[in-house]
Amino acid sequence: MKLFYKITHAIILALTLIIALPLLGCGQRLQTVQKVDTAMGTIISQTLYVATGTAVGRKTSETQNISEEILSEIRELEENYLSWRLESSEIYLINQTAGSNQEIILSHFLNTALNRCKEVHGASEGAFDFTVGRLARLWNIDKWAMEAQGFIPPTEAQIEEVLQYVGGDKCGIEGDTIQLPQGMQLDLGAVGKGIALDEIRAFLEQHKEVKGGVISVGGSILTYGSKPDGGKWNVGIVNPMDTSRNIGILQLSGNWCVSTSGDYERYVEAEGIRYHHILNPVTGGPADSGVRSVTILTKSGLDSDALSTACFVLGVEKGMALAESFDAEALFILEDGEIVMTEGMKQYFYLSNAGK
Numbered sequence: 001m002k003l004f005y006k007i008t009h010a011i012i013l014a015l016t017l018i019i020a021l022p023l024l025g026c027g028q029r030l031q032t033v034q035k036v037d038t039a040m041g042t043i044i045s046q047t048l049y050v051a052t053g054t055a056v057g058r059k060t061s062e063t064q065n066i067s068e069e070i071l072s073e074i075r076e077l078e079e080n081y082l083s084w085r086l087e088s089s090e091i092y093l094i095n096q097t098a099g100s101n102q103e104i105i106l107s108h109f110l111n112t113a114l115n116r117c118k119e120v121h122g123a124s125e126g127a128f129d130f131t132v133g134r135l136a137r138l139w140n141i142d143k144w145a146m147e148a149q150g151f152i153p154p155t156e157a158q159i160e161e162v163l164q165y166v167g168g169d170k171c172g173i174e175g176d177t178i179q180l181p182q183g184m185q186l187d188l189g190a191v192g193k194g195i196a197l198d199e200i201r202a203f204l205e206q207h208k209e210v211k212g213g214v215i216s217v218g219g220s221i222l223t224y225g226s227k228p229d230g231g232k233w234n235v236g237i238v239n240p241m242d243t244s245r246n247i248g249i250l251q252l253s254g255n256w257c258v259s260t261s262g263d264y265e266r267y268v269e270a271e272g273i274r275y276h277h278i279l280n281p282v283t284g285g286p287a288d289s290g291v292r293s294v295t296i297l298t299k300s301g302l303d304s305d306a307l308s309t310a311c312f313v314l315g316v317e318k319g320m321a322l323a324e325s326f327d328a329e330a331l332f333i334l335e336d337g338e339i340v341m342t343e344g345m346k347q348y349f350y351l352s353n354a355g356k
């Protein structure tokens with residue numbers, strides 16, 4: 001039995017690099033800040049172009065603070081709202097009340113996020129389901145990184161038992177309240193990284209000295225503003241057949257969110273069978289739709305993350321239709337290596353030589 005999990009394979013050093021670029025008028029300069037950390041159980045990397053100097057600028061130490069503040073925003077999001085594991089979070093508290101007939105008043109933030117999740121759940125015919133908590137715990141996905149040895153997949157009977165507690169349409173949201181049914185557990189693992197991108201973009205919009213940047217939260221990437229040289233942002237798309245290489249890049253201008261769901265991101269092997277972390281809420285097992293990865297490009301982080309998971313479960317045909325119905329572009333890499341994408345994606349995607 002072997003486990004491959006991208007974080008454990010990478011030695012991550014908390015690293016901050018600041019490079020000054022002489023530029024801009026009015027005594028201002030642009031500084032490049034590069035930072036790599038871990039949060040939300042994944043790798044966070046930031047490249048920011050920040051104006052410093054007399055007009056709107058900040059000192060170097062303050063420039064560094066911007067990337068620290070972004071990291072804090074991500075951690076607070078997890079601690080206050082999204083984590084099913086941390087006792088401080090709203091999701092944790094809601095999960096504790098399942099079956100108690102208590103009506104919980106949702107924060108505006110979580111209510112908005114959960115309602116959008118419900119929309120994607122409905123539109124994807126349940127392929128994306130934010131109530132997969134019991135199923136994800138049964139598969140032990142979050143422990144694969146630490147406890148791969150001796151992994152035993154759940155039995156059909158166990159899966160059937162927990163599936164009765166999965167179903168976004170039955171989660172009990174009414175207006176600004178939720179009354180979670182007996183046995184149900186919310187799990188925003190498939191959208192947390194995308195929600196983080198939306199928060200980061202809102203933060204950057206409040207900090208006008210940040211002229212541009214690329215922030216990656218696990219498999220979800222935000223491009224923001226413009227590059228100092230006026231060029232486009234390059235976002236690599238991993239080759240699922242050889243994850244050390246990109247199969248191609250997306251060339252983007254301005255603000256975008258790019259999320260990828262791939263079967264290579266988290267998986268475990270037992271007795272020669274590979275099990276990955278994207279579950280089909282109908283069968284209760286890892287989705288098996290002939291797809292190795294799906295990349296979604298759209299303006300909303302939550303949408304990109306939810307849709308990438310949904311499209312992975314649905315497969316090409318239904319997935320393409322779903323993405324288009326949300327005004328999102330999609331790129332599928334199939335099991336045989338074929339690449340299929342929406343018409344709109346073609347203007348952004350460039351196949352790399354290594355991917356040929």
Ligand code: AMP
Pocket residue numbers: 127128129130132136141187188189190191260261262265277278279280281305308309313
């Ligand atoms: P992602 O990598 O964004 O596709 O999200 C996968 C994570 O979301 C898994 O680790 C599970 O915690 C959870 N998950 C798995 N399958 C689903 C699904 N069909 N709908 C919603 N969340 C899921």
Ligand code: MG
Pocket residue numbers: 189190191259261304305306307308309
């Ligand atoms: Mg996702």
